[in-house]
Amino acid sequence: MARPHVVVVPYPCSGNINPALQVAKLLHRHGVYVTFVNTEHNHRRVQATEGAGAVRGREGFRFEAIPDGLSDADRGKQDYGRGLAVSTSTRCAAPLRDLIARLNATPGVPPVTCVLPTMLMSFVLGVARELGIPTMAFWTASAAALMTHMRLRELEERGYVPLKDESYLTNGYLEKTVIDWIPGMPPIRLSDFSSFLRTTDPNDFGLRFNESEANHCAKAGAVRNKPTVRVCASESVSLLVVRVLHA
Known part of the structure; x- marks a missing residue:
């Protein structure tokens, strides 16, 4: 049986990237092949601050990047947050589709078996559905x-x-x-x-x-949120709601 391969696609902000990276590392630790997808802008930022090695990956864990559709001038605008949300939801589907096709055609890389976006990236679910790939959504709050x-x-x-x-x-x-x-x-x-x-x-x-x-x-085929991963006693309200979400 081929090794499972999950493509993790977080919304390009730290509140989504950091918890998604934690989940990706946990999956990799349990034998899952992981492709972690940043935007090209954030990919370059990581390389500039932490060096190229930070996004080099390792066996069974690779980093990839897709464009977010924004220009450098767009990033300086007052409504940058809104612009990023609009751009990712309307311009990133085709680059992601191309990336998945490239991964599936790369020797030594197992076929993609699941796509895991953080919510705010729901367009990813549509791409995966078109390609017949199962999905799981990660709500980071x-x-x-x-x-x-x-x-x-x-x-x-x-x-x-x-x-x-x-x-x-x-x-x-x-x-x-x-x-x-x-x-x-x-x-x-x-x-x-x-x-x-x-x-x-x-x-x-x-x-x-x-x-x-x-x-x-x-x-999505399933929904995960941070408390269900961490299972903190202080999150009693959230755990109560999890039962309703799964009902």
Whole structure:
């Protein structure tokens, strides 16, 4: 039987890259062949700060890079974060598809048997589906955060968001409004949700993008999150939610 080969594709920010790299190393330690995919920009940054050896890899663990679609001028813009999210979700599918084809044609490299993106990179699931490759999505925050993100549409339908006007940011509405109907979650104040909820714009990019990415988790063959990997006792709320997510 051929050695399993997982292609790990994190969103290009440290909050996704670092936990994804930890998971990749664990998989490699258990005999899985791993290809870890950075953007070309981050690949060059690592080489510049830590030397070429940092991305040279070793037996059964290789680093690859694909373009993120942004120019150097784009990286200096005030809305760089939004630009990166848009660019990765719309311009990275073809380079990833080409990379997987190249890996499958490389002598000595086992065929790709699973693709593992971090969420915010849900386009990867579509690429893998086209190629007939199983997927697993990695949500790098807590399971509780995943569940609240997946309920954004319902929060809107029930009239909690977007906020009616900017006075709702300071009039106690966020602190006094308790959400007690999310499966597996104890009652939680609206002020404890992610900050991108604090908008009066129904078309706010952060609201739409995060809702879409969270719900794309359901399209993966499996979902993992940091607490299920680390199993910390302090994450009791998240572990409670994990049972609901797996129900």
